[in-house]
Amino acid sequence: MTEGLRAEHVSVRYGSRTVLDDLSVGPFPRGQVSALLGPNGSGKSTLLRAIAGLGADGGHATVMLNGDDLSRMPPARRTQRCLYLPQALPAMVHLQVLESLLAAQHALTTLPPARDEDDAVDAALRMLDVFGIANLAMQYMDELSGGQRQLVGLAQALGRNPDALLLDEPLSALDLHHQFAVMDILRRETARRNIVTVMVLHDLNIAIRMTDYDVILRDGRIIAAGAPTDVITPATLRTTYDITARVETCSRGLPHIMVDGLG
Numbered sequence: 001m002t003e004g005l006r007a008e009h010v011s012v013r014y015g016s017r018t019v020l021d022d023l024s025v026g027p028f029p030r031g032q033v034s035a036l037l038g039p040n041g042s043g044k045s046t047l048l049r050a051i052a053g054l055g056a057d058g059g060h061a062t063v064m065l066n067g068d069d070l071s072r073m074p075p076a077r078r079t080q081r082c083l084y085l086p087q088a089l090p091a092m093v094h095l096q097v098l099e100s101l102l103a104a105q106h107a108l109t110t111l112p113p114a115r116d117e118d119d120a121v122d123a124a125l126r127m128l129d130v131f132g133i134a135n136l137a138m139q140y141m142d143e144l145s146g147g148q149r150q151l152v153g154l155a156q157a158l159g160r161n162p163d164a165l166l167l168d169e170p171l172s173a174l175d176l177h178h179q180f181a182v183m184d185i186l187r188r189e190t191a192r193r194n195i196v197t198v199m200v201l202h203d204l205n206i207a208i209r210m211t212d213y214d215v216i217l218r219d220g221r222i223i224a225a226g227a228p229t230d231v232i233t234p235a236t237l238r239t240t241y242d243i244t245a246r247v248e249t250c251s252r253g254l255p256h257i258m259v260d261g262l263g
């Protein structure tokens with residue numbers, strides 16, 4: 001059985017335009033955090049959505065998770081196993097944060113009901129605590145900042161106990177502290193639960209320091225895939241982003257990308 005998440009023969013068209021053409025990617029490893037990297041319009045979100053089974057018209061992909069064919073599962077079961085969190089922040093509904101986590105749990109009709117409501121509330125509160133936002137439990141979603149809503153969205157997603165988590169730019173609304181905090185939480189929870197986490201990222205310094213397996217896309221094609229320091233190199237940065245850059249080692253021995261200019 002192949003462990004991890006792998007997508008084969010991913011083809012997506014928007015109208016007459018083919019964005020992904022018979023792409024194969026992975027396996028994204030279990031217990032580790034992977035990133036999809038690449039410039040604007042390179043196909044990262046399209047690929048993530050296709051893996052989630054949300055391809056555009058004409059989209060097709062075979063997606064295997066730990067040996068199971070997700071593409072053959074009923075949508076509710078597939079969503080339960082492999083959860084996709086879109087780039088858009090959770091809606092500004094007039095619902096308390098705690099209620100929103102409970103509602104996200106209840107959306108999974110194929111799961112057995114929680115032993116009782118108290119257990120569900122405890123689990124939701126624990127998840128808010130993991131993300132450091134237990135203090136927001138009784139606040140209304142439509143009264144939160146963008147970053148706070150993004151943290152709630154992540155807590156909702158992880159609280160649904162998926163086997164694979166697909167996150168489209170999960171750090172986009174977060175300040176520097178929370179970007180690092182969320183990466184720490186995702187790394188820890190991904191390892192502890194032995195799940196697959198794949199995220200679309202733009203910050204290459206976070207990718208090289210805090211992810212385990214990276215895929216770089218350009219124009220819908222894979223430029224490189226593997227360990228971050230093998231994938232993020234001056235050569236791939238030039239080919240992919242059209243920039244001149246160095247990968248230096250900082251005083252603490254960690255890789256750091258320095259951009260010298262365009263072209």
Ligand SMILES: Nc1ncnc2c1ncn2[C@@H]1O[C@H](COP(=O)(O)OP(=O)(O)OP(=O)(O)O)[C@@H](O)[C@H]1O
Pocket residue numbers: 014019038039040041042043044045046047
């Ligand atoms: N709904 C759509 N209809 C038509 N074309 C689309 C649609 N969504 C995306 N595309 C096109 O598909 C290509 C890939 O888009 P995608 O959103 O996957 O890129 P991305 O790498 O996630 O970009 P970004 O970093 O800007 O979010 C782009 O050329 C885009 O214009």
